[in-house]
Amino acid sequence: MMKKSFTIYILISVFIISCKETPTAEEPTDVRVPVTLTSIDTTGLQSYIDLNATASYLVKNVIKANATGYLNSVNVATNDFVSNGQELFSIKTREAKVLGNSVNKIDPTLSFGGAIKVLSNTNGTVTMVNVQQGDYVQDGDALVTINDAKSFAIVLSLPYELKKYIYVGQQLSVVLPDNSTRIATVQKFSPTVDASSQTQNIVLKINGKQDIPENLIVKVRITKTSSNKSISLPKLAVLSDETETNFWIMKMINFDTAIKVPIRKGIQTEDQVEILSPVLKPMDKILLTGNYGVGDTIKVKVIKN
Incomplete structure (x- = not known):
C-alpha cells in the first residue's frame, strides 16, 4: 500500500514540474522586424531625360x-x-x-x-x-x-514640349554606345516641325576633335530641373499607395521603434527622391529595407546602419 502511494506521489510531482516548464500560449512574445537604415543626402539633384540622336554630315x-x-x-x-x-x-x-x-x-x-x-x-x-x-x-x-567635314553634327529630334529646356549655345552631354561621353554645343534649330511626330530637329556641334562615325545613334542628356540644395533619400526608403498619390517613409523615433511619416516629393532621379516636407534633419534615421507592408508603428531590429 505504501509503495502504491509513493508511486502516485512521484507521478503527481512530475506532472506539476512539466506544467511549470511548458510556456502557455498567452505569454507575450517579442516580435521585431529586421531592418536596415539610411540617412538624408543633402547634395544637389538633377532631373534629366536622355533622347536618341544621330551623327550625320549635313552637307x-x-x-x-x-x-x-x-x-x-x-x-x-x-x-x-x-x-x-x-x-x-x-x-x-x-x-x-x-x-x-x-x-x-x-x-x-x-x-x-x-x-x-x-x-x-x-x-x-x-x-x-x-x-x-x-x-x-x-x-x-x-x-x-x-x-x-565642317558639316558634321549630332541631329536631335526634340519633342516640341521639351524645347523650353534647350537654347542656342547650350552645352549638352552626348553619351556614345560605348559609354564614352562628348560635350556638344547647340548650334541651331530647324525652322520646321515634323507633322506626324511633332518633333523639331536640333543641330549640335561636337566640341574638339570629331571622331564619331556617321549614322551612329547616341544619347543626348537634357536637364529638366536642377536643385543645388536639397534633402533626398534613396528610392527604396520612399513608399506609396497603389495609386501613387500618397507617399511616406518609416522614421526611427528611438533605438527600436519606427513610425510612418507622410512626405511630399520633389525632384526624382534614377536612385534618389527629393523630400520637400517635412524637413528632415541629418541625424534622422530612415528605414531603407524592412519597411514594406508594415503598420504605422513597428518594433524593429536594426541589422545594419
Whole structure:
C-alpha cells in the first residue's frame, strides 16, 4: 500500500514540474522586424531625360565633271580623306586624245592634249566614287560624293514640349554606345516641325576633335530641373499607395521603434527622391529595407546602419 502511494506521489510531482516548464500560449512574445537604415543626402539633384540622336554630315558635296571626255586618271577611293584643292581626277577630251600628239609635233609650245584636272572643293571623306579610269564622261556628270567635314553634327529630334529646356549655345552631354561621353554645343534649330511626330530637329556641334562615325545613334542628356540644395533619400526608403498619390517613409523615433511619416516629393532621379516636407534633419534615421507592408508603428531590429 505504501509503495502504491509513493508511486502516485512521484507521478503527481512530475506532472506539476512539466506544467511549470511548458510556456502557455498567452505569454507575450517579442516580435521585431529586421531592418536596415539610411540617412538624408543633402547634395544637389538633377532631373534629366536622355533622347536618341544621330551623327550625320549635313552637307554632301558632289564633284562633277568639268569637261566631256575620258577619265585619264582616278586618284581617289571610297573612305579616303581629301583636302580642299586636291586633284581627284583628270579628263582628256576626245579631241585632245585624237589630235594632241599631231599638234604637239607641229608646235610643242602649244602643249595641246593635256588632261583637265578635277579638284576637290572641300575637306572631307569620300563616300562614293561613281566612275573608274578610262570611263567616258560628259560635262556635269557626278564623279564622286564627299562628306563635308565642317558639316558634321549630332541631329536631335526634340519633342516640341521639351524645347523650353534647350537654347542656342547650350552645352549638352552626348553619351556614345560605348559609354564614352562628348560635350556638344547647340548650334541651331530647324525652322520646321515634323507633322506626324511633332518633333523639331536640333543641330549640335561636337566640341574638339570629331571622331564619331556617321549614322551612329547616341544619347543626348537634357536637364529638366536642377536643385543645388536639397534633402533626398534613396528610392527604396520612399513608399506609396497603389495609386501613387500618397507617399511616406518609416522614421526611427528611438533605438527600436519606427513610425510612418507622410512626405511630399520633389525632384526624382534614377536612385534618389527629393523630400520637400517635412524637413528632415541629418541625424534622422530612415528605414531603407524592412519597411514594406508594415503598420504605422513597428518594433524593429536594426541589422545594419
